[in-house]
Amino acid sequence: MKKTVLLYGFILALVLIGLKTIEYKWLVRDLGQHLYVFLVAVLFMLLGIWFSYHLLTKKHAPQADTNEAAIKALGLSNRELEILNKLAEGLTNQQIAEVSFVSINTVKTHLKNAFMKLEVNNRTEAVNKLRQLNIIR
Amino acid sequence: MKKTVLLYGFILALVLIGLKTIEYKWLVRDLGQHLYVFLVAVLFMLLGIWFSYHLLTKKHAPQADTNEAAIKALGLSNRELEILNKLAEGLTNQQIAEVSFVSINTVKTHLKNAFMKLEVNNRTEAVNKLRQLNIIR
DNA sequence: GAAGGCCTCACCCAAACGGGTGAAATTGAC
């Protein structure tokens, strides 16, 4: 992030240098001050658009982090999270048991505990809550 | 998010001020015009940021349109969509029946047909598919 | 008016789910 800010600052400096060059070598004398100001305005507006575009598009893709804070606040264990992730994919308890190499009873126990911690009553609510808390997807 | 954009805008402004200060110390000349151009630049850059922020945040949140094309391609009826939306909120069949003023059997029929059209086998899969198709949320 | 889609409802059945209790083995922390 620090690198990003530095990059923008650097680009800004380049733009300023370019403007200075234009100002002193061509435009001011030949075309007048108004056009110069206009160019500055356009240039910086484009810069602003480009700038916030890059910022926003980067901010909109932080799905990798799996909100650790919320997980700890809820007290969800690792195994419970694994099971919940498979649940969110739409697997049945039996399928979860198979891919996790445990019995279906174990899956049910984990889900019972997880539902209690999440304060939900069924899997759809659970998925909604996890999504809302940015724990999945 | 807005706060973040403002923060970076502020940082950029600071960078600009710093650059300008440096410029004034070394290249002091027509002070009035420089200040004017500087203000124009800042103003239009902020304008650009504001502009694209509003554009992008609207583009990134198109949850209102409920992908009509996908709905038609799947052949989902209005009633089926209503029921599916309530399902996605985590309601049970019984609860959906109550808020929709129909019997639970009707809810089940709609869901059976909807599941067939969506090619899914349970509600979690259905919610995933609807989300993936941008039909809900 | 026949055909097809939509909405409604009923009945049945098997599977899945949710919730409760209990308990053993393992692990990590104190």
Add this chain to the structure above:
DNA sequence: GTCAATTTCACCCGTTTGGGTGAGGCCTTC
């Protein structure tokens, strides 16, 4: 070494869900 948490599994119970068949009423299109 003890305590707490985690992970594993079992059994039971009632409810929910998914899926199948059938059917009546309504509306639009042909």
